[in-house]
Amino acid sequence: MLASLPRPLGLVPTMGAIHAGHLSLVDRARAECATIVASIFVNPLQFGPSEDFERYPRAFESDCSQLEVRGVRIVYAPAVDVMYPAGFDTHVDVGDVASRYEGALRPGHFRGVATVCLKLFNAIGPDAVYFGQKDAQQCAVVGAMLRDFDLPIRMVTCPTVREPDGLALSSRNVYLSEEERAAAPSLYAALSAIRDAISSGERSRESAIALGRAKLVAPAKEAYLDIVDPTTFAPRDPVVPPCTVIGSVWLGTTRILDNIPIA
Amino acid sequence: MLASLPRPLGLVPTMGAIHAGHLSLVDRARAECATIVASIFVNPLQFGPSEDFERYPRAFESDCSQLEVRGVRIVYAPAVDVMYPAGFDTHVDVGDVASRYEGALRPGHFRGVATVCLKLFNAIGPDAVYFGQKDAQQCAVVGAMLRDFDLPIRMVTCPTVREPDGLALSSRNVYLSEEERAAAPSLYAALSAIRDAISSGERSRESAIALGRAKLVAPAKEAYLDIVDPTTFAPRDPVVPPCTVIGSVWLGTTRILDNIPIA
Numbered sequence: 213m214l215a216s217l218p219r220p221l222g223l224v225p226t227m228g229a230i231h232a233g234h235l236s237l238v239d240r241a242r243a244e245c246a247t248i249v250a251s252i253f254v255n256p257l258q259f260g261p262s263e264d265f266e267r268y269p270r271a272f273e274s275d276c277s278q279l280e281v282r283g284v285r286i287v288y289a290p291a292v293d294v295m296y297p298a299g300f301d302t303h304v305d306v307g308d309v310a311s312r313y314e315g316a317l318r319p320g321h322f323r324g325v326a327t328v329c330l331k332l333f334n335a336i337g338p339d340a341v342y343f344g345q346k347d348a349q350q351c352a353v354v355g356a357m358l359r360d361f362d363l364p365i366r367m368v369t370c371p372t373v374r375e376p377d378g379l380a381l382s383s384r385n386v387y388l389s390e391e392e393r394a395a396a397p398s399l400y401a402a403l404s405a406i407r408d409a410i411s412s413g414e415r416s417r418e419s420a421i422a423l424g425r426a427k428l429v430a431p432a433k434e435a436y437l438d439i440v441d442p443t444t445f446a447p448r449d450p451v452v453p454p455c456t457v458i459g460s461v462w463l464g465t466t467r468i469l470d471n472i473p474i475a
Numbered sequence: 476m477l478a479s480l481p482r483p484l485g486l487v488p489t490m491g492a493i494h495a496g497h498l499s500l501v502d503r504a505r506a507e508c509a510t511i512v513a514s515i516f517v518n519p520l521q522f523g524p525s526e527d528f529e530r531y532p533r534a535f536e537s538d539c540s541q542l543e544v545r546g547v548r549i550v551y552a553p554a555v556d557v558m559y560p561a562g563f564d565t566h567v568d569v570g571d572v573a574s575r576y577e578g579a580l581r582p583g584h585f586r587g588v589a590t591v592c593l594k595l596f597n598a599i600g601p602d603a604v605y606f607g608q609k610d611a612q613q614c615a616v617v618g619a620m621l622r623d624f625d626l627p628i629r630m631v632t633c634p635t636v637r638e639p640d641g642l643a644l645s646s647r648n649v650y651l652s653e654e655e656r657a658a659a660p661s662l663y664a665a666l667s668a669i670r671d672a673i674s675s676g677e678r679s680r681e682s683a684i685a686l687g688r689a690k691l692v693a694p695a696k697e698a699y700l701d702i703v704d705p706t707t708f709a710p711r712d713p714v715v716p717p718c719t720v721i722g723s724v725w726l727g728t729t730r731i732l733d734n735i736p737i738a
Contacts, residue, residue: 299707301571302589302623307564326565334625360565362597444562 214286214337218246222368223338225329228252228289229269229383230278233373237342238282240370245340250279251332252289257296257303258324269383288336295331303327309356309445313436313458314349314469322353329354333365340366344373346380348456348471352445372470374400380470391431392463398429399461399470402437406457407472410439417449428461435460435467442473477549477600481509485631486601488592491515491552492532492646493541496636500605501545503633508603513542514551514595516558520566521587532646551599558594566590572619572708576699576721577612577732585616592617596628603629607636609643611719611734615708635733637663643733654694655726661692662724662733665700669720670735673702680712691724698723698730705736 214221222245224237234250241248252275259265276287303323306315310322333341343351351369358365373381378400379393388396402424409420421437428434437459439448448455453474460469477484485508487500497513504511515538522528539550566586569578573585596604606614614632621628636644641663642656651659665687672683684700691697700722702711711718716737723732 300623301569302620303568303570305566305568305586307566309564323568331623331625334627337627357565360563360594362594364597364600 214247214249217286220245220339221247221249221337222340222342223332223336224248224250224284224342225332226250226252226275227254227268227383228275229271230275231373231381231383233344233346233381235278235282236373237344237370238279238284240368241340241342242283244368247286248284249286249288249336249338250284251336252276252287253295253328253332255295255324255328256292257327258318258321260318260320263318264384264387269386288332295328304330304357306353307356307360309443310349310353312445312447313438313440313460315353317435317460317467322350325350326353326357330357330361333363338365340368342368342370345369345473346372346382346470348442348458348473349445352443355443378404380468382468384466384468387466388463388468392466395429395432396461396463396468398427398432399459399468402427403457403459403470403472406437406439407474410451410453410455410457410474415450415452417447417451420451424457424459432461432463435462435469477510477512480549483508483602484510484512484600485603485605486595486599487511487513487547487605488595489513489515489538490517490531490646491538492534493538494636494644494646496607496609496644498541498545499636500607500633501542501547503631504603504605505546507631510549511547512549512551512599512601513547514599515539516551516553516591516595518558518587518591519555520559520590521581521584523581523583526581527647527650532649551595558591567593567620569616570619570623572706573612573616575708575710576701576703576723578616580698580723580730585613588613589616589620593620593624593626596626601628603631605631605633608632608736609635609645609733611705611721611736612708615706618706641667643731645731647729647731650729651726651731655729658692658695659724659726659731661690661695662722662731665690666720666722666733666735669700669702670737673714673716673718673720673737678713678715680710680714683714687720687722695724695726698725698732 222241304326306322377397406424442456458471485504567589569585640660642660669687705719721734
């Protein structure tokens with residue numbers, strides 16, 4: 213707990229490989245907080261055995277430089293065996309909000325996310341934490357944890373930062389081949405089509421999703437497209453705002469995800 | 476978080492039905508803290524469906540009087556639906572320390588204990604929390620959670636308070652019939668015999684436990700007797716201090732438990 217630093221204290225939790233999306237969180241934190249702490253920790257607990265923990269991009273020096281330029285004075289970057297020493301054995305058991313979509317495709321992922329977030333929050337003692345809307349289900353899971361565990365922490369969700377062609381920034385975009393990169397924006401196009409249909413009064417979940425599905429461009433292959441309650445991540449049917457249009461596509465062995473909230 | 480109260484702030488979590496054991500925790504907290512908060516909450520999450528949640532003794536007015544006399548100025552006694560509102564769905568997943576003994580006899584019990592403790596700790600923000608050695612496995616589970624979740628809270632374990640005949644104080648002792656009450660101290664006698672054997676150099680777990688078992692008096696019926704590591708609650712075999720001699724007996728439909736730590 214960083215008790216003697218100027219308050220409010222804002223925490224921006226990251227896995228490093230800092231991009232403009234992370235920096236937008238820092239900017240928001242700087243506008244609201246007297247002290248900004250960023251954490252950089254590639255959390256093994258949230259990767260499945262066949263996932264990309266080992267090859268996940270790491271760029272510690274460059275990350276620190278970028279964060280410092282934007283006003284971050286403290287970076288918390290613990291070693292894995294400091295975070296999870298021998299005997300570590302207590303976890304956060306996330307509820308139904310974590311059961312579908314990313315939770316179903318990545319068993320144990322949100323358990324790992326929630327556990328590391330709780331540890332970071334307890335170690336640092338922030339007044340506010342900053343997350344990207346891009347990982348909407350993560351926001352819902354962490355929000356549920358904050359509420360259910362009575363944590364006196366304000367959660368701030370910041371808008372998704374996109375490439376000019378609509379692709380949401382992600383540290384995993386570097387995995388994409390040229391062909392995959394070219395097809396990647398069709399996910400945002402699909403989500404936008406669903407959003408537009410809902411805005412125009414479409415209330416059938418199936419019909420709205422079908423309109424989006426038609427926008428996907430090969431080799432993008434649907435992992436899921438849906439319209440959900442932003443808090444519970446249960447499917448919304450019939451579609452009634454507020455809701456979140458969520459989607460994920462496979463591009464080769466890489467899977468990307470995105471979403472559009474509708475107020 | 477009770478941010479404006481004099482520090483250090485000590486929390487004594489209870490389920491009410493205050494007895495001299497609870498008051499000894501308050502006394503210890505008063506010696507160490509500028510502010511003492513006691514919580515009174517009969518936590519449904521830590522009772523099994525066939526357990527005694529409904530008939531668990533409740534005495535709120537008398538509890539508050541007793542706590543006030545000993546220096547408690549704040550009692551936190553939330554209603555069940557304040558603690559667990561609709562949609563509550565995040566829990567603490569306790570590890571192997573919770574798997575045996577009380578954890579095996581009461582599936583879900585320690586998950587409920589750890590979850591409510593984390594909520595109480597987050598809501599109140601104590602510097603120190605006070606638990607009774609009587610519930611040794613609970614102390615180990617909560618201690619593991621504090622450590623694994625990086626909670627900046629000191630845990631203080633206070634010695635078990637006993638009746639003159641050795642029976643550990645417990646709110647559940649009121650359930651015992653006259654005959655059961657007469658046999659109840661044989662649990663402490665059994666644990667003491669095991670402790671004496673270890674102190675005299677006995678290193679065989681089986682032999683030490685057999686000596687204790689012989690002390691049990693009908694109708695007391697063994698639920699478990701064992702010698703464990705005080706932190707992991709794994710059986711210690713051969714017996715090497717530090718260890719904790721633990722035991723539990725059935726007396727009719729009531730089960731009592733006790734332990735003796737060996738440094």
